[in-house]
Amino acid sequence: MTAKLVLHLPDHERAALEAGKMASLYPRLKRMIERRGGRVEIAPRFPPTAPDGNLHVVDNARKPHPDVLISALAYLEGCWHLDPKGVLADSSIAERPFDPETVDPVEAEAYVATLRVRFSDQRNSRYHQKKSVEEIDPEGIVVFLQGPPPYRRGHAYMGLDEMLRTVLEGAGGRPVYIKPHPIRKDEGVQVIKGLKELGYRPIKTNANVHDLLRQAAVTVSANSAASLEGFLHGTPTLLFARADFDQVAGIVRTPEDFAPALEQALAGRRDYTKFLTWYFSQCLWLDDPEFEAQVMRRFAEIGFDADRLGLSDIS
Structure with a gap:
């Protein structure tokens, strides 16, 4: 049969x-x-x-x-x-393993150009985003909140609260923007409210994800799609969880890892063209x-x- x-x-x-x-x-x-x-x-x-x-x-x-x-x-x-x-x-x-030497640079530029036309140039993302354009401080760190999966599945290296405190305490004077997940906005608002009650100064934002990605100095998440989307803008990311795109990200497993990971991420913007081509071709x-x-x-x-x-x- x-x-x-x-x-x-x-x-x-x-x-x-x-x-x-x-x-x-x-x-x-x-x-x-x-x-x-x-x-x-x-x-x-x-x-x-x-x-x-x-x-x-x-x-x-x-x-x-x-x-x-x-x-x-x-x-x-x-x-x-x-x-x-x-x-x-x-x-x-x-x-x-990602080996950039195996990716043709001309083909990669053409491939990623089509992705940018389709997504970042149009400011399109998986979930509904604002059409209006918003500006943020280019020195800012943008944190993308997620739902339970990274924590429930054991991917996260630390809990959400510890991640946020680590970022806010280690930002070195940089503004920290926090974007609630588009389908969990109320939960995100409560998280930000709780941080403010503890004396922290996060900045809540619902700006279009591509406005944030094009301007941020660095992004932070467990393993948000937004962090990978940031590569279309050349924006580095720090991940507090396992991801299948973490070979080109800064990894933060403990609070002590954050400062050196942030310093390295800010040392200079990277070209993620070959990596995006390698990843999405699979x-x-x-x-x-x-x-x-x-x-x-x-x-x-x-x-x-x-x-x-x-x-x-x-x-």
């Missing part, structure tokens, strides 16, 4: 798929398989613990499983992980003409080639 593709989706992704929306990875996979005569099942988010002979794609799974590819948005809209090991901080990219872009071929290669790499899935050739 041929294998089927089983998509394990959270409610919002399932609803979008059922509504016929095509902005996500999952309807693209469903359409791709069905066009080739294969079978697709939509299932609850978590897969069976033992292999059942089918190929499972699981949204944001925390741990790898046999016959499973784990999926999640890879920081930029339209770009996805589809990875047997994990996503984001747990993706296979995290284990691969992800799936929904609008890539080679999207379906890349997906089929990933399926085959874990043992699910076209024959096993019962797919016909439509080339």
Whole structure:
């Protein structure tokens, strides 16, 4: 019996798929398989613990499983992980060494130019952003708050409160701007209020993320997508958690690490062009003409080639 593709989706992704929306990875996979005569099942988010002979794609799974590819948005809209090991901080990219000498500089400049046109030049980000332009002190440190995942999944090197106190106490007179997460604004406001009650002087901001990134001296987060977006602006970042883009970031594991990491980050802006090219070339872009071929290669790499899935050739 041929294998089927089983998509394990959270409610919002399932609803979008059922509504016929095509902005996500999952309807693209469903359409791709069905066009080739294969079978697709939509299932609850978590897969069976033992292999059942089918190929499972699981949204944001925390741990790898046999016959499973784990999926999640890879920081930029339209770009996805589809990875047997994990996503984001747990993706296979995290284990691969980045060697800038292997990246063609001309190709990298062209590649990243398209990313800038699509994202930073248009001031577009994953979540809704202000259209109005705002200015900040170019000496400022911008902290991007996140939700629970980096802490719940054990990626963070320290808790949120300790991270914020470390930054505020080690800023050396630089203003510290804190941007609440766009879908957790109330929580962020309370965090900032609590810091002020303790005598700190953070500056709350809801400015467009690209206004902050283009002007900040450095960004700080656990492993926020905004920190990676900052590379489009040449802005360095300090990470207080594991990430699959931390090879070109400053890493802060303890409060004592912050001062030297900040000094090094401020020593001179870096060219992140080759790294962005290397990183995103390992992800799936929904609008890539080679999207379906890349997906089929990933399926085959874990043992699910076209024959096993019962797919016909439509080339």
